[in-house]
Amino acid sequence: MAIGNIYAIAAIAVIGGGLFGFDISSMSAIISTNSYKCYFNQGIAQINDNGEMECGGPTTNTQGGITAAMAGGSWLGALCSGYLSDMFGRKYSIMVGSVIWCIGCILVCASQNIAMLIVGRIINGISVGICSAQVPVYISEIAPPTKRGRLVGLQQWAITWGIMIMFYISYGCSFIKGTASFRIPWGLQMIPAILLFLGMMILPESPRWLARKDRWEECHAVLTLVHGNGNPDSSFVQREFEEIKSMCEFERQNADVSFMELIKPDMINRTHVGVFTQIWSQLTGMNILMYYITYLFAMAGLKGNNLLVSSSIQYVINVFMTIPALLWLDRWGRRPTLIVGAILMMTWMYTIAGLMATHGHAAPPGGLNGTPAESWEITGPPSKAVIACTYLFVASYAITWGPTSWVYPPELFPLRVRGKANALCTSFNWAFNFALGWFVPPAFENIKWQVYIVFGVFCTAMCIHVFFMFPETTGKTLEEVEAMFTDPSGIPYVGTPAWKSKNDFSRGAVIEQVGYEDEKKTGGTVQHSETA
Template sequence: MIIGNLYAISAIAVIGGGLFGFDISSMSAIITTQSYLCYFQQGAVNVDAQGNPTCTGPRPDVQGGITAAMAGGSWLGALISGFVSDNLGRKMSIMIGSVIWCIGSIIICASQNIPMLIVGRVLNGISVGICSAQVPVYITEMAPPTKRGRLVGMQQWAITWGIMIMFYISYGCTFIKGTASFRIPWGVQMVPAILLFIGMIFLPESPRWLARKDRWEECHAVLTLVHGKGDPNSPFVLSEYEEIKTVCEFERQNADVSYLELFKPSMLNRTHVGVFTQIWSQLTGMNSMMYYILYIFAMAGLEGDNLLVSSSIQYVINVCMTVPALLWVDRWGRRPTLILGAIGMLTFMFLNAGLMATYGHAAPPGGLGHIEAQSWVIKGPASKAVIASTYLFVASYAITWGPVSWVYPPELFPLRVRGKANALCTSSNWAFNFALGYFVPPAFASVAWKVYIIFGVFCTAMCLHVFFMFPETAGKTLEDVEAIFTDPTGIPLIGRPAWKTKNEFRSGAEREQVGFVDGDEEKGSNGAVVQHDEASKM
């Protein structure tokens, strides 16, 4: 039995995003525990005044490398995912990613030393790179325009759920003595990948990918299943089928697609926008906060169970604050959401920097708890303000850049390059994730609170960049988005200000007010027919 409900299809596919979330908190909840620190200890063990040994674990640069290994693998996985997806299909590429994740998790769970741990995390990263690049493409090619943002944004929601669930599993395992305290959560990571693989068996392939492979009967069958409620003659199904057919015939007249295609004049602008969407999502500092939140809250005076529980609150905030974006991001539009998110994040980054600089002081030599990255101390009411500001920063990201950074890039590109284009964009995300994962522990050790200033400057830059260069794509068909960048003959359009592009979202009630009903035609900005099915009504 093949599943045809769009929400069920998306719910299964975005488990691939949950894998990344599981990885984040499988490290963040464990890196300060004594069982982890002692097992992967580098150098001599410290002894406190009472003669009790205190392990310091890996050096800051080595811990950064362990954390960043996953992102390094993800960069590679995202790049190769374009070839895998274009040749084997969106569905098969996601299934391959789930198998690789299980192999990596087995190696991590059995790790006997740091190199073995890094190898396992690189394999997990390859899996995450494949899934994070191709799940948005798969859902984008399935969804109608008015639900595309919501459905693709579910990937970010799955990431937040993965972070939260794995953190609490890891937290519970900290009460177990010995290496089982980190081996159990690392082994549990395989469960969602197994569920993803099984679930994908019952999902259809992307109709647009099938069309590119001249499998037209299967393409029509998938459109009928997903959009036509079993009626192959549904007006929306017929219109969508003809539109896909027209686009495929036009694109076949172009040369074979390679990554070089993305840097030609007709593609360069949208490639730049898509790549920087993913780069900026990392330079917000959000994932660095997620990986190393225990360092930050330890510097704010929390310790023991209070440290772990207080850190977990941000994961709950992350899950809850993603929901409004899923519900209304198509109505809000991409540009306003990204700009307001950047303003909120830069505010709280600079606020934290000011609080740390004004009310904090350097930690004792060697850092708090002999962890060099915990190099600053702030206590009293100011420390509570730092914690609150961190929570608000997470909320600002979760409702804006978190989901939109996955929704936006696949919308920018035509069918013939979409798989490789989103792979390139996502690989940029992972390249910067790798750099920041490696950079943050040594940065905290050397420049302490000034790390907040660095991320605050990045948030300021991204706000300006979005305003001047990122066009609005909400409410448009994937084919209609093409008119933002090229004229009907395919010649690049130059000089169209991004801030003059508009959100074309219309709810079901709004369409009925202007005379549109199910199956009626509506003209997009390029004059192309835009069809709305009953399922796209809100």
């Protein structure tokens, strides 16, 4: 028997986000450990005063490639996920992703050399690409408008939980001698994928995907389960079923579904907005802090356990600062959240750069601790200010761009292209994640503190871009969002400028409340209708 509670459905589906989180912190916690550095060593190896071997680890280019391998696989997985999702359904594409993740984890855990590690991370990435693209689509096609931000935003919260849990597992395993210190965490990454696969078995398929496949009885049954509390004669279920049916018929008569449709005149604007939402989320520099935070904190004078424990604080901040966005993102609106987030993040990036330039100095040749990426050194109170700004940056991202970057793109597109469109948008996320993951270690080595100037400029640019080009979608049904880009006859047009678009949360909440009052009066199950 399938689960019908919308919060339970979202809670299980977003475990797919946890896979990405597990991968981020397993790498960030492990790359600074001596067992990892010595096993995959390409640099300096020497005996310290305690008689222990100390190694430089992989070169900066190689470490960038190891880290970026997952994002490269995710780019491929995200692109393929559109076809997979449209062919087999949102539910089964996510289940396929969980199986692929387990295969990748086996290879990573058993890695005998750098090449095997990279191949395993690429396979892991394919899984993350599939899940990260299709979980938001799956949830957005089920959730009501005034809860859509909260439910899809749970994906980001799952990512933050995955990051924090895996970091502490990796930290605990760092006290183990030998290769088990990194093989155990990499092996444990399979657990959430197994839970995701089993959990998805008891979830319903997207009713809108079922409608696209002319599986109308199943579509009606899912609507009854999720929105009708088991009552197939509910007025809401009947109304939504007819609206989905009408929309599917209209789309079949007016459009062929392919990636090429995303660059047609009636799609190109929303495609550009969705793609840049994902691009800018990477160019904030957040995931770089997640991957390479130990480099920054080592440059700020932290060592050993202090380095790892201090690094872990940002993961705790990430988890808890995402909660306000989950509760109030639908009330705040997408535009203000993105703009305020960009302003805050640019402030912290410029401040870190200024502190390092003013109070820091170049590290000895070869970098601190024999790690070339740790190429700058800052001590005393200014180093504490750098660490504080890092925490503030993480908090600013977690409450703004973190959840919103996953919520916003699926809202922009109609049913017929939603799977492929979100796959395309997410693929750009992973393409830039790949590029930045590879770029940052050599960048730290070569341009040092100026790396933070680069990301500060990106945050400035995204603030301006969002203000002028990103329309507000909060509180609108997916059909109403469609009407923002086309007139009733289907002809594309430029409607209200983005900076004049309004947050309709209050209107949507009133409509839903009326529906609940009708339910009490009639004994039915009337809710706010959301069309495809």
